[in-house]
Amino acid sequence: MEASRQLEPRLTLEDLRPRTPEKRRFSDRFMPRRNSYILFDPAKCTGCGTCEMICSTRNVAKVAPASASVKVLTDERLGKNFAVLCQHCRRPLCLEACPTRAIEKGDDGIVRINDLFCVDCGLCTMACPEAAPLKDPGTGDIHKCDLCEGDPLCVQHCPEGALTYTRGKAFRWIKAARWGVQALSFLFLVILVVGTFCYFRAGTVELSCPTGTLQNIASSGTLILVGASSALALLILTVLFGRVFCGWVCPFGFVLDLVDKIVPKRIGWPKFLKSRMAKYGILGGAVGSSAALGYQAFCTVCPIGTLCRSYGVTSFMQSAELAIVPALAATELAERRSWCRYLCPVGATLGIASLLRLLKIVIGARKCKKFSCIQCAEVCPVGIINADELREGISPKIPMTECIMCLRCVDRCPYDAAKIRFRWQKSTPGEANT
């Protein structure tokens, strides 16, 4: 009996209705799709339950708050109200858990339950970290928000305006500005003027690379005040705004960001290679070797320097130097900005300078939608946003010496939870005193 059942070919859901993998278009890398959300502001909610009532009219064609896709919770003790509704996760757990594959995520980002296949088993409720699919206690039916296909009734009828429907930012001006600044600085530092990042002089204005200056001091054994003061410009910029150089100006960083757009799949580094302190070691090694050898040994292989010296229209085009940039840009295959994360001694110098920085990035876990989004951690090119902390409802501590101030997280967050703050400001977005 047992054996005969094993031998019979069994049709599974995979045969009947194979799951279509999420379509990932190449254009998504440049223009991420704008998904729809309902934003809920607990500070405005009075717990009146209008959203429940109006939602149930759509679900069961009568006013029955128990059949709604939204649930208003009130905490009498704390005097707080909250509405639980589907966040249309980017990777929905309910979709994974559904035994009949009734839950689908559309191209527009809306997670829908297909009533044809749904058997109201309630496993989606069990799998959802917010338990947002609601089981009607009367009929046992599962109701889940489908954003009313783009025009949510609850948003229309909320008397306090606590619910807002948004499709995210239409124009990401930070992104546009950053790419513009990066392209301009690449044009200036690499193409137009040779060797500008390492050393630049126009009239009385003198600028130089701080790491190069450190090596210069080490190799010559004398403190050249003019050189040191010219290196200060970048350090002062870093003290004011953090490592904006790395995120917005660095020509090699721009190359890495461009390479990143065409990397098909990331391999990742083995764990023992991932040490962010390594760059400080390289900085020490660069300065030490300069002192020992009497010339700036590291600068001859520095990708930022070789990029500036060899790739411009009037540059030397030395074949050995030409090879360094593509070789290090290939590290992008493993992790985004691997060079900046683990190796760059210029970043290390600026990291030390940014210990005195005035600005910081904060991500307020209260405004963040926890499990459903985590886009900030995904877009962070140096990978310093702790997604696990966010999921646990803790505002993650962002190590600002590692942050390259590219502001991708601020730009991307649809819930306005990621913000720039002054260093001494204690509050995070979503708390009462902001």
Next chain:
Amino acid sequence: MKPRRDKIEEAKKLSGAPGCVECGRCVAACPMAEMYADFGIEMSPRGIIKKTLVGDDVVEDRNIWYCTECNSGTDVCPQGVSCRDLIRRLREAAIEENVVDNAKRCRACGRFFLAVPVEDFVLGRLKAEPPNVLEALETCPSCRREIYLLRNA
């Protein structure tokens, strides 16, 4: 406290199980076939109805804990037998009798809210998720919402 036999008898009567004609429609509709590789007559709604009718001690049976308590078996039954109600009552009886090896307690409120095989299925599907997401699934849905309120409101 009522004897166990009476509880099974009551569950049988209230769910309409004696009307079962063993057509097997509930088995065809049952989502458990998709969920468990070893789905068979023992754990199918028809099998459980049969076992109840012949007078087995179903309360001790592990097979009553595989059901997701959906309503698809009842929806298709020509005789109006509610296999969900039967299994739900059998589970209630089992919890009263303290046969709770396969029942899952909410970590926050301590109530039984899920059967262990069903939970295993859900966790099996969510293997790729980070552990702190799965931690949220240890509590019952209403506690989960409550925790979410306290965190965010």
